[in-house]
Amino acid sequence: MAGYVFAVSKESWNDFCSENLKHGHFSPYTPQITEELQNNNRSRKSLNKVISAVFGDMITMKPGDNVYFFSNRKIYGIGELVCVGNDCKYDNYLNASSLLPNFQIELQDVLTDKSSRARWVCFFKPASYFFRKGADMDDILRYRPSAFKMLRAFENMSFIKIDEVENRALKEFISLINEESFNDIDASSFKFSSSLHDKLRSRNLSSHIMDLSKALLNAENRDYVISEMFIEAFLLQEIANDSCQPIGHWDYLTHQLIASPFKPLSYIDKLDIYGYRYSNHYQGTPRLIQKYLVIELKKGKINAAALEQTMQYVDWICSEYASNDYSRIEAYVVGNDTVRNIDYIITDKCQRDYIVETHPVKTQKWNSLKILKYSIDTTIHFESL
Structure with a gap:
């Protein structure tokens, strides 16, 4: 807990x-x-x-x-x-x-x-x-x-x-x-x-x-409310309520997780949304974490810089939490649109080779980064691209 x-x-x-x-x-x-x-x-x-x-x-x-x-x-x-x-x-x-x-x-x-x-x-x-x-x-x-x-x-x-x-x-x-x-x-x-x-x-x-959603009903106040942090909080609400179908269920959620070596607080990197899901089969205590969740959110377009930043967080979570096993990580980048060559950037920047077995050595490729697009009317909708 x-x-x-x-x-x-x-x-x-x-x-x-x-x-x-x-x-x-x-x-x-x-x-x-x-x-x-x-x-x-x-x-x-x-x-x-x-x-x-x-x-x-x-x-x-x-x-x-x-x-x-x-x-x-x-x-x-x-x-x-x-x-x-x-x-x-x-x-x-x-x-x-x-x-x-x-x-x-x-x-x-x-x-x-x-x-x-x-x-x-x-x-x-x-x-x-x-x-x-x-x-x-x-x-x-x-x-x-x-x-x-x-x-x-x-x-x-x-x-x-x-x-x-x-x-x-x-x-x-x-x-x-x-x-x-x-x-x-x-x-x-x-x-x-x-x-x-x-x-x-x-x-x-x-x-x-x-x-x-109540914050989007007042037209005058709406422009002052909508920000990257607002969309982040809304996404947390949807995931916590199991209402975000593209991302699914997660047992633990938090935001603004420290995701860098400890240094002066004004310079510390923070991951927008982090979470984990327990194994359904392991019955021991404490419970076994099966998957880790990494979400980076941008109010505007998703570009190469956003993807590279997300991968820095993926690498951090892999080494600090997932015992260097990339297969235990799901990553998402959320924005209102993407740059034109986003598929090429993902192929070029957002994959990792890692060792899964040592005798003999067996490797796999991680490519579990997904793109979500949000749109706003009387609520906020999240859909896979």
């Missing part, structure tokens, strides 16, 4: 514990688009990209994923996302996914936080305890250095998503430092009340289902 680490300011930690932690809900605050920014195209579009990125992170949440909270250098856990109704995450108020500027929003049918910045909310419970003792970030990173990748880049973000390897290491360390807590678990763990979850479970929450 995946994990989510949410940031909470030191100043608001006590209020957070008495409200959010106790009642099992959290809403990462999104940037505020004020009336003053209404005619500032650049600023408004830039903020909408951040809002779309938050949507992209939250839409892939699944019941059973772990949650943690980071405050004042320490990470607190362990929580677990739970379904309240049919899902574990929702629009916090009606039409939050329409991405309207904050000053145009009427807060209607609010589930938790009464703020237009709290566009989405997720629900969790202790798993099985939310410990009062937090783990220092330096101590965590020393526990299993090779396991932690995204946690090392947790800067200037409201939250991050970590994969099952990183999540397992974080969960292990928090459990280890809290061994003595079980001697008096009531005093050593945060109190939890299911009253809010129970209240919401009695309601029909279908009107609160997260759906980025």
Whole structure:
């Protein structure tokens, strides 16, 4: 299972514990688009990209994923996302996914936080305890250095998503430092009340289902909303809902995955969409990853540079995750069109020879890169070329 680490300011930690932690809900605050920014195209579009990125992170949440909270250098856990109704995450108020500027929003049918910045909310419970003792970030990173990748880049973000390897290491360390807590678990763990979850479970929450299609219905706002990050978030939604037929089902999805050797954060390369699919036959724990997913997205035409960049990510995933076995990788490049000689470029740039057996040596050729085209009307359509 995946994990989510949410940031909470030191100043608001006590209020957070008495409200959010106790009642099992959290809403990462999104940037505020004020009336003053209404005619500032650049600023408004830039903020909408951040809002779309938050949507992209939250839409892939699944019941059973772990949650943690980071405050004042320490990470607190362990929580677990739970379904309240049919899902574990929702629009916090009606039409939050329409991405309207904050000053145009009427807060209607609010589930938790009464703020237009709290566009989405997720629900969790202790798993099985939310410990009062937090783990220092330096101590965590020393526990299993090779396991932690995204946690090392947790800067200037409201939250991050970590994969099952990183999540397992974080969960292990928090459990280890809290061994003595079980001697008096009531005093050593945060109190939890299911009253809010129970209240919401009695309601029909279908009107609160997260759906980025709502953002395309307002003609005036549409031009400010559409960006590469918006299309990326929309594609994540479609794959997470098993609604993108060309790409199919994947068990784990994330975006903006670090895909380069660690270096100053402003220079780090990030893969647009990454995922993996489990084997249907291997029954061991942890589960066996059968395939890895690499997706590079361009708002405009797909050209040679986009294909070469994608292949850099394919090579990175192959060496870092797939044990140098290219056959375990599926790669896609998504754009609204392609340059004229795209087939020649794919043949020339997007194949790899690799060894599959050593005695005697047997090689194969990887050519599993596919092109998808998107089109936009009242929704976004993705089709194979």
